[in-house]
Amino acid sequence: MKNKLYFKNFVQENKFIKKSKGPLTKKFEKVIKEISQEIDESSKTLNVLSKKFKFNFDFKDLQKYKKYNTIALIGMGGSILGSEAIHSFLEKKIKKRVYFFNNLNEDEIFNFKKKTNLSKTLFIIISKSGNTVETLSNTFSLNIVKKNAKNIIIISEKKNNLLFNLSKKLNLFYIEHKSNIGGRYSVLSEVGIIPAYLMGLNIFKLRSKILDYFSGNNKKYLKESSILISSILNSKKNNNLIFLNYCPELEKFLFWCQQLIAESLGKKNKGFLPIISNVPKDHHSMLQLYLDGPKDKIFYIFSSQNNRKLRINLKYASRNYNFLNKKTLSSLKNAQKNALIKAFKENKILFREFRIKSIDEEIIGKLFTYFILETIIVGKLCNINPYNQPAVEQVKIYTKQELS
16 A cells, blocks of 8 residues: 555465455455445445535534543543544644543542543543443543533434433533444544544544545455455454554554454354554563464554654663664664564464554544445455444343343
């Protein structure tokens, strides 16, 4: 892939992959046509990728919230992971303090209330259903819900649910969450765009290249990769997916990917188990298993090119370590990554490489889009519904029964 992103697959084709490529190649053209049609239909999930996508808010209504220098997002899963990924990737551009309440953590809530002026904090509360137990619990534990509160934005479906009903009863600013867009696909909708906008980021640039994967080499790579990953998924032999992350800015993005892939493809006794492995730290704890353990894994290697010049000064070390002297930490990390790639090739271990050449809104937008498209295509090629999560709903029902 050209310009700011470099993607490449290193997968030795076995008999199963070669055998399945033909039928999957034919099916791909049907699936990509179907997806293109879904993007154009306002009632479909993938309409979020359309250039004509209509937001359920007016930017003028958000101007009054730009004065807040402290923002707290409250949500779970897809309602918050995308915003965390954007914030982590572009944190150096963001001049505001941003907090994320994405789990049940009493100490986190207590410390936040103790150290933060709640009246000068903007709270963005997001739940598609409007009834997410953890989101509601965190919201009411913070004790921020008051009539006519001017520092609260609620995003939920416009139907009979607690958050929507509260917004009407207490006159709180409300934005509708589109019912056709599930949480893990919602980052480029109101769910991710509003927090990004209020963080001071260029949300138009964030969405500027989201259709690049439907033409030229980008489409060619999407096709090759989707067919390849579908073959591996169908074989059930490499069902552990390890994200090897050499780029700290991408860690939260990979947690977003983890949910996307696990929830979308983990069905019908199929699926990948996505694990985030921060490297080179994990070279010293996991590498033995990765190289010499069971061959049941596929690795995605993420790295970035940066211009940081922090150098290693071995003024008092022996000559045996001259190979490190005056090297940058980035060059050391890159050497470790290249060494790992060489070992993977020699050991015939399946891996893909994703290299980011710039840190900006356009790149994170393209990464979101690519993995959304690839995941949905793989699901459709493998006869898996990539949009639902029936097992998750089962646990939600049991949780309510336990508390009743």
